[in-house]
Amino acid sequence: MPVPFIDLQRLVGRIRADVLPEWADALEKCEFVGGPRVASLEKKLSTTLGTPRVVSCANGTDALLVGLQALGVKPGSKVALPNLTFWATFEAVAQLGATPVLIDIDPDDLQMSLAELKSAHDAHRFDAAMLVHLYGWASSQLREIRAFCKERDIGLLEDGAQCFGVEAHGEPVLASATVGTLSFYPAKVIGGAMDGGAMTMQSEAHEKVIRSLCNHGRADHYSYAHVGWNSRMGGVSAAFLLRMLDELPAILESRRKAATFYRERLASEAKVRVYGPPAGIVENGYLNVLTVEGKKGQEIVDALKAAGIGAARTYPEPMSAQPPAKAAGAIAHGDLTQSRRICESVVNLPLFFGITDDECEQAVRALLAAI
Numbered sequence: 001m002p003v004p005f006i007d008l009q010r011l012v013g014r015i016r017a018d019v020l021p022e023w024a025d026a027l028e029k030c031e032f033v034g035g036p037r038v039a040s041l042e043k044k045l046s047t048t049l050g051t052p053r054v055v056s057c058a059n060g061t062d063a064l065l066v067g068l069q070a071l072g073v074k075p076g077s078k079v080a081l082p083n084l085t086f087w088a089t090f091e092a093v094a095q096l097g098a099t100p101v102l103i104d105i106d107p108d109d110l111q112m113s114l115a116e117l118k119s120a121h122d123a124h125r126f127d128a129a130m131l132v133h134l135y136g137w138a139s140s141q142l143r144e145i146r147a148f149c150k151e152r153d154i155g156l157l158e159d160g161a162q163c164f165g166v167e168a169h170g171e172p173v174l175a176s177a178t179v180g181t182l183s184f185y186p187a188k189v190i191g192g193a194m195d196g197g198a199m200t201m202q203s204e205a206h207e208k209v210i211r212s213l214c215n216h217g218r219a220d221h222y223s224y225a226h227v228g229w230n231s232r233m234g235g236v237s238a239a240f241l242l243r244m245l246d247e248l249p250a251i252l253e254s255r256r257k258a259a260t261f262y263r264e265r266l267a268s269e270a271k272v273r274v275y276g277p278p279a280g281i282v283e284n285g286y287l288n289v290l291t292v293e294g295k296k297g298q299e300i301v302d303a304l305k306a307a308g309i310g311a312a313r314t315y316p317e318p319m320s321a322q323p324p325a326k327a328a329g330a331i332a333h334g335d336l337t338q339s340r341r342i343c344e345s346v347v348n349l350p351l352f353f354g355i356t357d358d359e360c361e362q363a364v365r366a367l368l369a370a371i
Contacts (some may be wrong), residue, residue, distance in 0.1 A: 003350050003359045005310030006187055010354030011251065015243045019193075022239035031235025041238040042198070044245055045182075050175035051200040053207045056238070057214050060161050060183025062231035063197035064092035064130075066213045067179045069226075070199075070206050071128050071155030073098050078126035080154075082112040083318045083332070083339035085132045089159055090319045093130070094328040101126050101331045102320050107338045109278045110289070111139035114148065120333040121152060128155035133163035135314075136189070136259075136286025138173050140278035146176070157181065160200075164189040165252045165284035166277075173281075174200045179210075184241060189251060189284050193240040196233055247353075254353045255285025261360045262288050262349060271295075271371055287314060291345040292371050300347045303370035309363050312348045 022037075031037055038056055045054040057063050073079055075097030081089050083102040093100045101124050106113045112131055120126070129149055131139065139145060149156040158174060160166075161183035166173040174180035177200055184196035201207055209226070212218055217228025263274045271293040277283040292300055297313045304311035318339045319325055320332050349363045 002308035003310060003362050005312050005348075005350050006352045007354065008186060008191070008352075010352070011244075011247065014247060015240075019240050019243050022243065023236055026235040026239050029235070033232050033234045035235040035238075037235035037238035037242065038233050041233075041242050044242060045198060048172070048245060048248065049200055050172040051177070051180070051202070053201045053204075055199050055201070055207060055210045055214060056233040057197045057199065057231040058233060059195035059231070060181060060185060060197040061088040061092060062214070062229060063181035063183070063199050064088060064157070064159060065095060066210055066229060066231065067157045067181050067199050068092055068096055068098070068128065068130075069213055070201070070209050071157055071179055073128050073155070077128060078124055078331070080117060080120055080126045080129040081319070082130075082132050082134070083320050083336045084110065084315065084342060085134060085159070085319065086161065086315065087319070087322065088161075089130055089132055090322070090325065090328075090330070094324070099329050099331060100319070100325070101333055102336060104334055104336045105338045105342070106139070106141075109137070109140050110135060110275055110342060112145070113338070114139075114141040114144050116334060117145065118148065121154070123333060124331060126154065128157065130157050130159055132159040133166060133173055135275070135289050136162050136166065137277035137283040138163065138166055138168050138281050140280070142168055142173075142281075161185075161188065162286045163284065165248060167282035169280050176202075178202060179206060189255065189286055190241065190244055190248065192237055192244070194237060196237050196241065197231075251353050252284055254355070255351065256283065257285070258351050258355050258360055259283060259285040259288060261357060262290070262351075262364065265360070265364050266290070266367075269368070272367070285351060288349040288351045289314075290347050290349070291342070292347065295345070295371060297345045297347045300367070300370050304347075304349075304363070304366050307366040307369065309366045310350050311363075313346050314348050316343055316346070318343050
């Protein structure tokens with residue numbers, strides 16, 4: 001039988017019967033923008049993530065835009081970000097009129113390199129930085145990156161679109177983030193019934209400005225403190241996410257089991273490298289990430305798809321290779337060798353809530369036949 005890359009129905013089916021009456025009630029009460037369910041969601045997210053403050057918004061990209069603004073990013077600012085990330089990370093910087101400074105990654109944990117970040121700051125003196133917790137884990141040098149940014153007065157935003165459920169040194173990864181962002185795109189570990197996002201923060205001052213920016217920059221109903229955005233969540237979305245959060249333990253167990261299966265099953269294959277979390281970091285099983293020695297990623301994926309395995313490549317091109325990057329005035333620091341290398345060779349096997357051992361085994365066998 002074919003193995004899909006992702007099957008959302010296996011999780012949606014678990015919560016459908018509970019969500020439908022909540023949706024009916026939200027519709028009856030016209031909870032379309034804001035409302036008590038949104039407040040309940042923000043409170044539940046705060047508890048789950050171990051962070052004192054959470055503000056919801058319309059999507060994860062808006063969370064990046066607003067989070068950067070709350071850290072003082074404006075036209076003319078320079079913002080460091082990894083060359084290996086999803087386009088929205090870069091896009092948010094460019095949309096604010098700031099200059100992206102592209103930083104290479106660590107070759108082992110695939111997160112932004114601390115050494116490259118330091119040398120880039122010496123060369124370019126950026127005002128803010130975006131640390132992306134990519135692939136469902138975090139940097140081995142998370143503490144050091146946070147400390148460096150604090151010492152240099154660099155505003156640090158942590159892009160957590162892929163890190164829900166990740167633990168770093170015994171606590172949720174965003175628990176100590178100055179400002180963190182979340183995406184509830186349906187394919188995420190905690191996904192919504194539509195787009196959605198949120199920001200985490202430590203201070204009351206950041207919460208105040210973020211809530212204002214998400215609501216047209218309002219100071220009062222018809223007075224404004226900022227030029228803001230229209231980025232709000234409603235009760236219909238919040239009802240789905242509240243029920244989804246109840247499934248978090250089961251989601252993490254299923255995803256982590258599959259990630260471990262692939263890692264252990266392929267450990268003896270000399271040509272295959274399966275990446276994973278460094279010491280001190282507990283992954284959430286968001287993605288399987290591997291490379292095959294001597295093979296391009298697309299070559300492997302084509303063979304897997306021909307065998308009925310829904311493989312993918314996250315991500316096949318770095319930020320520096322995107323045509324709009326030049327127009328945005330992006331600064332490439334160094335030769336960006338490591339990010340270019342992983343983008344050329346990366347392969348992702350199927351991994352989602354409810355995937356079975358048999359499906360994982362089918363994916364492994366197809367991979368071995370392709371190499």
